Amino acid sequence: MANSLLELDKVQKDYRIRSFGRVIRTTKALDKLSLKVEKGQIFGFLGPNGAGKTTTIKCITGILKSDSGSIKIEGENIEDNSFENKNKIGFLPEQIGLYGNLNCIETLAFYAGFYDLDAETIEERSLELLKVLGLEKDSKRNVGEFSLGMKKRLALAIALLHKPQILILDEPTSGLDPRGVKALRSVLRDLNEHQNLTILLSSHVLSEVQEICTHVGIINDGKLIRQESIQKIREKVRKTAIKLSLRVNNYDKENNNEITKKKGISIIEVNDLGKHQQIILTLKEKQIPWVTNKLVSEGVQIFSIEPQDTSLEDVFMTETGGDSND
Amino acid sequence: MISRRLNQWNNLKTWQPLIVAISLVMVVAILHKAHWELTTETSPLETWKGKTITKGDNETNINFPEDIGDSITFKGILMTSPKFEVYNNDSIVLGEYSKDEALVYDEDLYGKTIINLSGMRILVNGDLSGKFFESEVITVKAYVIENTSYYTENEQSITLNREGWEAMPEDIHLASDTDYYFFTAELIILAIGSYYSFSRIQNLRTQLRFAKHLALFEFGRGLKAPRMIVLGSFFTIFIVGIGWLLGDLQNSTSVFAVTSGNDGILRLSYFSFFVVSLAAIAVSVDTIHKERQSNTLNMLLARPINRETIVLGKALGLTMVVGVPAFIAQVLGLYFMTKAGEMPTIGSMITFLLFGQVMIFTMVTFQLCLAISAKNGADVVIYGLGAWLLFSVVWTLLVYAVSFAIGIDVSAQNFENDPEYQAIASRLALLNPGFVYQMAVGLFTHRTISIDFEGVPGWLLLLSLVLWPLICLRIATWLFKREMRG
Numbered sequence: 001m002a003n004s005l006l007e008l009d010k011v012q013k014d015y016r017i018r019s020f021g022r023v024i025r026t027t028k029a030l031d032k033l034s035l036k037v038e039k040g041q042i043f044g045f046l047g048p049n050g051a052g053k054t055t056t057i058k059c060i061t062g063i064l065k066s067d068s069g070s071i072k073i074e075g076e077n078i079e080d081n082s083f084e085n086k087n088k089i090g091f092l093p094e095q096i097g098l099y100g101n102l103n104c105i106e107t108l109a110f111y112a113g114f115y116d117l118d119a120e121t122i123e124e125r126s127l128e129l130l131k132v133l134g135l136e137k138d139s140k141r142n143v144g145e146f147s148l149g150m151k152k153r154l155a156l157a158i159a160l161l162h163k164p165q166i167l168i169l170d171e172p173t174s175g176l177d178p179r180g181v182k183a184l185r186s187v188l189r190d191l192n193e194h195q196n197l198t199i200l201l202s203s204h205v206l207s208e209v210q211e212i213c214t215h216v217g218i219i220n221d222g223k224l225i226r227q228e229s230i231q232k233i234r235e236k237v238r239k240t241a242i243k244l245s246l247r248v249n250n251y252d253k254e255n256n257n258e259i260t261k262k263k264g265i266s267i268i269e270v271n272d273l274g275k276h277q278q279i280i281l282t283l284k285e286k287q288i289p290w291v292t293n294k295l296v297s298e299g300v301q302i303f304s305i306e307p308q309d310t311s312l313e314d315v316f317m318t319e320t321g322g323d324s325n326d
Numbered sequence: 327m328i329s330r331r332l333n334q335w336n337n338l339k340t341w342q343p344l345i346v347a348i349s350l351v352m353v354v355a356i357l358h359k360a361h362w363e364l365t366t367e368t369s370p371l372e373t374w375k376g377k378t379i380t381k382g383d384n385e386t387n388i389n390f391p392e393d394i395g396d397s398i399t400f401k402g403i404l405m406t407s408p409k410f411e412v413y414n415n416d417s418i419v420l421g422e423y424s425k426d427e428a429l430v431y432d433e434d435l436y437g438k439t440i441i442n443l444s445g446m447r448i449l450v451n452g453d454l455s456g457k458f459f460e461s462e463v464i465t466v467k468a469y470v471i472e473n474t475s476y477y478t479e480n481e482q483s484i485t486l487n488r489e490g491w492e493a494m495p496e497d498i499h500l501a502s503d504t505d506y507y508f509f510t511a512e513l514i515i516l517a518i519g520s521y522y523s524f525s526r527i528q529n530l531r532t533q534l535r536f537a538k539h540l541a542l543f544e545f546g547r548g549l550k551a552p553r554m555i556v557l558g559s560f561f562t563i564f565i566v567g568i569g570w571l572l573g574d575l576q577n578s579t580s581v582f583a584v585t586s587g588n589d590g591i592l593r594l595s596y597f598s599f600f601v602v603s604l605a606a607i608a609v610s611v612d613t614i615h616k617e618r619q620s621n622t623l624n625m626l627l628a629r630p631i632n633r634e635t636i637v638l639g640k641a642l643g644l645t646m647v648v649g650v651p652a653f654i655a656q657v658l659g660l661y662f663m664t665k666a667g668e669m670p671t672i673g674s675m676i677t678f679l680l681f682g683q684v685m686i687f688t689m690v691t692f693q694l695c696l697a698i699s700a701k702n703g704a705d706v707v708i709y710g711l712g713a714w715l716l717f718s719v720v721w722t723l724l725v726y727a728v729s730f731a732i733g734i735d736v737s738a739q740n741f742e743n744d745p746e747y748q749a750i751a752s753r754l755a756l757l758n759p760g761f762v763y764q765m766a767v768g769l770f771t772h773r774t775i776s777i778d779f780e781g782v783p784g785w786l787l788l789l790s791l792v793l794w795p796l797i798c799l800r801i802a803t804w805l806f807k808r809e810m811r812g
Contacts, residue, residue, distance in 0.1 A: 016811070061628045065810040083529045086630035093628070097621025101547070113539040114629035116532070158625070 005166055005198050006037040006060065011069035013055055029055040031222035032069065037166070037200055042192050044213030045202040052222040053202040054094065057170050061091045087115065090164030094171040096155045100144025104135055104154055107143055108161060115162040129157040133187065149180040167191065169201040173208055185212050243308040246279045249301040258298070259291060276303060340526045347519020351512045358508040366401040366465060370446035373398065377428065385485040388428050392470045394489065399467045402444030409455030410745050412439045423477040423486065430475040430486050452495035460749065462783045467497040536631045537639040544643025548609055554647055557608055561601040562655040568597045569659025573666025587668030588771045591678055594659055595767045598682060599760040600718050602652045606689035610644045611710040614697045614806070633810065637803045641694055645687040656682055674771035684791060685763040691798035692759070698805040717760045725751050752782045756790045766791045
């Protein structure tokens with residue numbers, strides 16, 4: 001049996017809206033969520049807006065306290081020894097907050113003060129990380145002058161400063177330009193391959209997850225609905241769903257509504273090609289005749305039907321039955 | 327049953343030494359009480375009730391079972407403030423017999439005080455006003471004396487052969503040396519128990535190191551903040567100026583004259599609170615809220631630092647931001663005050679500076695509670711300003727309102743000297759950290775301040791001084807931890 005580094009078991013979390021100290025409304029954020037991350041994995045955490053990705057990460061990092069269930073690191077309940085267990089986690093939040101009047105070295109020294117590191121180690125690790133993350137030349141500049149990409153890199157350096165066992169990243173590429181995304185991807189892959197660092201990342205950029213992650217967990221309405229290796233997920237979806245591109249005419253919103261009423265059919269996009277329209281949809285093989293008959297009976301002209309490659313986005317759409325745009 | 331209790335005891339591993347210490351303190355307290363019972367008379371009322379009053383045709387005799395010249399050391403609570411029990415030509419009608427006090431008013435009583443010790447009346451040969459206050463536990467060594475006086479009743483002249491209890495002012499004490507030994511033993515036991523309990527808290531040393539790290543960071547950042555530079559300069563000039571003025575007013579005959587160096591330091595403590603509390607609130611007004619908005623809080627919360635440690639570290643750091651410049655300003659204020667006027671007692675100067683830091687810590691933690699619970703930036707500022715206005719400006723009006731509501735005539739002349747008003751004002755003052763600070767300085771100055779702590783014993787005042795910051799810190803921590811529950 002593989003050794004779980006991080007294990008969530010039936011974690012439940014509600015958000016409470018208070019007025020004058022009294023709870024007036026409760027919203028379920030996590031509904032008995034269970035997931036396992038094994039050592040050495042790059043685990044992609046996928047889900048639509050409000051699915052509970054950030055809440056899960058906040059519960060793991062101790063920013064929020066779960067209402068019930070257990071969160072274990074190396075088999076030990078995280079709350080039993082939160083000091084030791086938090087030392088095993090490196091965290092990069094989605095919204096980076098750094099003190100603008102400090103420079104890189106001062107920032108790293110400040111956060112390093114919360115770990116058992118001596119001054120010499122802090123200096124050595126800081127310089128090493130700044131070099132790896134390309135911030136060496138800017139080490140004396142105030143963080144307030146940094147671009148978002150530079151801030152993300154510095155926050156990543158903070159997360160790695162104490163040599164964690166698992167690195168947790170919440171939407172790490174949001175706000176980064178393509179070059180920044182590529183650089184970050186390369187750093188993460190390098191950390192995983194050369195330092196055997198386990199990584200858990202949530203992202204709404206599905207292609208990114210597909211490219212970098214070894215395993216994926218899909219969360220919807222606070223529940224983990226699928227957790228497998230990327231390869232297995234793709235294979236399973238291929239068996240159950242097919243992606244088609246239809247070139248049609250006279251297609252309108254009503255047709256769209258009629259088709260999506262049927263369980264298992266998702267319209268991914270509708271593009272106007274000028275003379276024609278392109279509909280990209282996922283469906284089960286046996287549903288193809290029903291769709292074509294339905295469209296034709298409603299006056300839609302079909303010019304071509306072409307199969308498409310199934311991407312992780314299609315898996316995501318099929319599993320969550322919703323919109324992937326965050 | 328026994329094994330269940332043992333399990334419960336074992337689960338309390340951290341707090342076992344403190345529980346043992348508290349139990350020992352209770353044992354010492356019982357021994358202390360037993361010592362009181364053996365060495366003093368702790369039921370003065372019983373002695374007072376033991377008197378016999380016999381009335382003849384033209385004479386009344388008041389006798390006690392004790393012999394003339396016998397002495398007893400009584401321990402009891404002052405039921406009324408001695409300052410309202412001093413005889414003078416306004417307070418008594420000469421030749422009148424007082425049943426309650428069991429004596430006849432005459433001119434010999436002028437300047438003497440009849441104290442009410444747990445219901446017993448003892449005549450003290452001196453003025454005790456300002457020396458002891460209502461509700462204080464005191465020890466009085468009193469003697470049985472006899473004298474004869476005359477009064478008129480139903481147009482008949484009556485001779486009063488009176489035995490009564492009298493004491494000299496120097497025979498009245500708050501606590502004896504033995505009491506202090508007991509108190510010290512209790513404190514030492516409690517300190518040892520606390521030390522061992524705290525040392526059992528997981529990672530306490532590490533968390534305290536983190537608190538220090540965060541405090542020093544806040545201190546360095548806060549000192550450079552523009553608002554602190556402005557406020558720091560403002561309160562330094564203000565305190566130094568007021569210090570000089572209070573020194574100068576000691577040589578004045580105006581209505582604002584300051585009577586002594588001790589009077590000066592008490593007034594300086596009020597003005598210090600007035601400006602320093604504003605700085606403490608202004609510096610900590612948005613500390614947590616701003617960090618929440620700028621996302622630096624989440625970066626901090628993901629570290630292995632407890633939420634309690636974050637609140638403690640921030641509170642200590644912000645206290646230093648205001649406390650260090652305030653300390654310098656207060657020292658300068660004292661210097662200029664003593665240069666122009668009298669030197670106050672050393673004790674009062676030490677407490678003025680030391681309790682000043684406690685007061686700043688209290689105001690910072692109080693504001694932290696408001697800052698954590700506020701939903702937006704505007705709320706935080708309004709709450710902070712509201713708190714400052716309440717404690718430093720509006721408080722007196724609030725006291726008037728409460729007094730009026732309970733039936734005290736606040737429109738009467740000199741109503742401030744009304745015992746009922748003073749009792750309510752001093753009790754309410756315990757709810758204001760500014761007044762607690764001033765009263766605590768007063769306690770170590772000459773135990774008299776503009777608002778006398780009538781009905782408020784010294785120990786309660788000191789307890790209030792300690793509890794204010796601790797309770798604020800606890801509430802701030804609780805509110806901050808509540809966020810975690812979402």
